[in-house]
Amino acid sequence: xxxxxxxxxxxxxxxxxxxxxxxxxxxxxxxxxxxxxxxxxxxxxxxxxxxxxxxxxxxxxxxxxxxxxxxxxxxxxxxxxxxxxxxxxxxxxxxxxxxxxxxxxxxxxxxxxxxxxxxxxxxxxxxxxxxxxxxxxxxxxxxxxxxxxxxxxxxxxxxxxxxxxxxxxxxxxxxxxxxxxxxxxxxxxxxxxxxxxxxxxxxxxxxxxxxxxxxxxxx
Ligand code: CA
Numbered sequence: 001x002x003x004x005x006x007x008x009x010x011x012x013x014x015x016x017x018x019x020x021x022x023x024x025x026x027x028x029x030x031x032x033x034x035x036x037x038x039x040x041x042x043x044x045x046x047x048x049x050x051x052x053x054x055x056x057x058x059x060x061x062x063x064x065x066x067x068x069x070x071x072x073x074x075x076x077x078x079x080x081x082x083x084x085x086x087x088x089x090x091x092x093x094x095x096x097x098x099x100x101x102x103x104x105x106x107x108x109x110x111x112x113x114x115x116x117x118x119x120x121x122x123x124x125x126x127x128x129x130x131x132x133x134x135x136x137x138x139x140x141x142x143x144x145x146x147x148x149x150x151x152x153x154x155x156x157x158x159x160x161x162x163x164x165x166x167x168x169x170x171x172x173x174x175x176x177x178x179x180x181x182x183x184x185x186x187x188x189x190x191x192x193x194x195x196x197x198x199x200x201x202x203x204x205x206x207x208x209x210x211x212x213x214x215x216x217x218x219x
Pocket of ligand 1: 053
């Protein structure tokens with residue numbers, strides 16, 4: 001999944017980026033409200049982690065503009081403002097979750113997973129395709145009950161494919177879901193990850209549609 005962090009505190013922004021990348025997400029980080037607004041207009045994100053006290057444009061203004069455009073991605077506010085009226089304003093303004101700093105990173109990961117799950121309309125937390133089961137919360141993949149070891153990138157890639165069984169995902173869609181801005185993929189990195197996934201899961205599970213993209217056949 002592709003996340004946007006809007007946070008002007010360099011240390012926190014850096015820490016959050018590293019932490020959420022370890023969770024297998026593609027993460028972009030912007031340091032002011034205007035940059036957040038611009039990035040969100042691309043429509044490329046699955047979730048926004050939003051600080052309220054941002055330079056150039058307040059977090060609440062970013063949120064209002066986002067919802068004003070009809071964009072429904074989940075928004076998690078992460079702020080030092082702990083007053084009840086701020087929480088109410090944030091949630092009424094269209095945020096899905098409101099966390100007060102300092103936050104436990106493990107809890108943050110769990111909230112992010114819950115919001116992404118809800119947004120994807122998956123009542124069940126696990127993704128299943130035949131005997132292949134992916135558990136986003138536990139970051140586990142099993143095949144016929146046997147655990148499969150995957151790298152963070154392989155896991156992220158598989159998660160995107162399994163969320164859209166039977167649908168062809170383009171190279172660009174897969175790369176966008178797996179890589180952040182700062183680590184641009186080299187030209188054949190995606191093929192390398194797909195190759196490794198096939199080796200671990202079975203060649204037939206991921207089909208190549210030459211020049212179009214990749215798909216995992218549905219059941
Ligand atoms: Ca701030």
